[in-house]
Amino acid sequence: MASPAIYPTPPHAFDRAWLDVDLDALRWNAAALRTRAGVPLLLLVKANSYGLGAEAVCRALGVPFADDRYAPPVGTEAPWGVGVASLDEAESLRRAGCQGRIVCCTPLLATELPRAKHLAVRPALHRAEDIDAWRALAGGPYHLAIDTGMARAGMRWDTVEAVREAVRAVPPEGVFTHFHSADESLPSRIEQDERFEEALARLADVLPPDILRHRDNSGGIESRTGGSPGELARAGIALYAGLFAEALQLKQTVHLRARVVDLREVHDGESVSYGATWTARGTRRIATLTAGYADGYRRHLSNAGQVLLHGRRCPVVGRVTMDMTMIDVTDVPCALGDVATMIGRDGSDCLTTEAVATLGGLSPYELLVGLALRVPAVYHDQLPASYPSVHSVP
Numbered sequence: 001m002a003s004p005a006i007y008p009t010p011p012h013a014f015d016r017a018w019l020d021v022d023l024d025a026l027r028w029n030a031a032a033l034r035t036r037a038g039v040p041l042l043l044l045v046k047a048n049s050y051g052l053g054a055e056a057v058c059r060a061l062g063v064p065f066a067d068d069r070y071a072p073p074v075g076t077e078a079p080w081g082v083g084v085a086s087l088d089e090a091e092s093l094r095r096a097g098c099q100g101r102i103v104c105c106t107p108l109l110a111t112e113l114p115r116a117k118h119l120a121v122r123p124a125l126h127r128a129e130d131i132d133a134w135r136a137l138a139g140g141p142y143h144l145a146i147d148t149g150m151a152r153a154g155m156r157w158d159t160v161e162a163v164r165e166a167v168r169a170v171p172p173e174g175v176f177t178h179f180h181s182a183d184e185s186l187p188s189r190i191e192q193d194e195r196f197e198e199a200l201a202r203l204a205d206v207l208p209p210d211i212l213r214h215r216d217n218s219g220g221i222e223s224r225t226g227g228s229p230g231e232l233a234r235a236g237i238a239l240y241a242g243l244f245a246e247a248l249q250l251k252q253t254v255h256l257r258a259r260v261v262d263l264r265e266v267h268d269g270e271s272v273s274y275g276a277t278w279t280a281r282g283t284r285r286i287a288t289l290t291a292g293y294a295d296g297y298r299r300h301l302s303n304a305g306q307v308l309l310h311g312r313r314c315p316v317v318g319r320v321t322m323d324m325t326m327i328d329v330t331d332v333p334c335a336l337g338d339v340a341t342m343i344g345r346d347g348s349d350c351l352t353t354e355a356v357a358t359l360g361g362l363s364p365y366e367l368l369v370g371l372a373l374r375v376p377a378v379y380h381d382q383l384p385a386s387y388p389s390v391h392s393v394p
């Protein structure tokens with residue numbers, strides 16, 4: 001049996017579709033990444049923890065909160081801090097009582113700096129005028145962002161002289177860069193490593209000796225066997241097992257469930273769903289599931305996805321619609337109300353996030369982030385291996 005949900009979930013949430021989030025798997029993944037990186041982690045919980053729920057993820061991983069409800073098992077090593085992409089994300093964590101370190105990894109506008117201070121957020125700064133403004137505010141710790149080739153945010157590695165005086169006046173707590181292809185191209189990662197070293201060397205006389213240097217994202221962590229250089233590593237997608245599950249032996253964290261809400265026979269030559277893109281050969285039995293692309297089961301999975309029902313794989317037939325998806329259950333006895341697993345594990349089989357993304361030609365990042373759209377999340381400390389055909393409402 002599943003242990004009680006971490007947050008009370010309204011019983012009607014179970015009628016349609018929901019997301020089982022396995023907190024034990026999440027803790028396992030955090031520990032595996034911590035070991036692999038060899039340095040403390042800054043965990044990325046932006047975009048509502050890639051769709052899993054930022055507060056629940058932070059609590060489960062031991063980030064300190066004003067109350068210790070839902071505290072993780074004793075011995076769980078808390079991450080160094082968490083990373084967000086906006087002050088709104090930071091505010092919702094602070095409102096929930098989060099007392100951990102929060103770094104905002106996205107550049108802020110100068111007008112946002114007072115709010116960052118108010119929320120005790122560590123901003124990523126790279127313009128001299130912003131660093132000066134932060135100093136004038138007595139804003140607190142900040143991290144200096146260096147662009148080594150991503151060309152998205154941060155001071156270019158070869159123009160860091162521009163921040164020398166500002167940095168001298170108020171030294172940063174951390175300094176970081178971000179890889180564009182750490183998981184795809186080793187030469188590009190090495191080039192960015194070298195540029196980062198160069199920037200650090202150029203600023204060596206103004207950076208404090210105990211500065212926290214960080215550069216590895218999930219791909220960076222995965223790409224090294226000897227641990228992450230510097231003092232911290234920033235893990236996102238791998239924490240949620242959206243990538244590198246096999247290589248790093250990570251555990252599936254999300255399980256998207258939906259119920260069979262209709263069953264019918266379609267006859268030879270008849271089509272299913274919008275656009276009539278799938279046509280039955282012979283008589284087929286079709287089940288309609290209560291989740292579609294508004295629940296994060298992306299339209300790209302039309303005629304391509306697979307779904308687990310009673311531990312067996314059934315193909316998606318026809319287009320995925322906004323609220324419903326049809327599967328071929330000709331060979332799988334099933335009944336109205338049965339629970340299908342559209343992403344994740346049922347019995348001994350598992351449709352990993354990466355596998356489902358691959359079936360649909362999707363980025364696992366987008367697939368995960370989309371899960372937050374409509375389905376309620378149900379948090380478990382331990383998930384049963386096999387899903388009962390009719391889930392009993394706790």
Ligand SMILES: *Cc1c(COP(=O)(O)O)cnc(C)c1O
Binds near residue numbers: 046178234
């Ligand atoms: C999102 C993000 C990460 C995490 O990247 P993953 O590939 O998900 O591990 C790390 N650092 C920064 C600056 C980010 O914006």
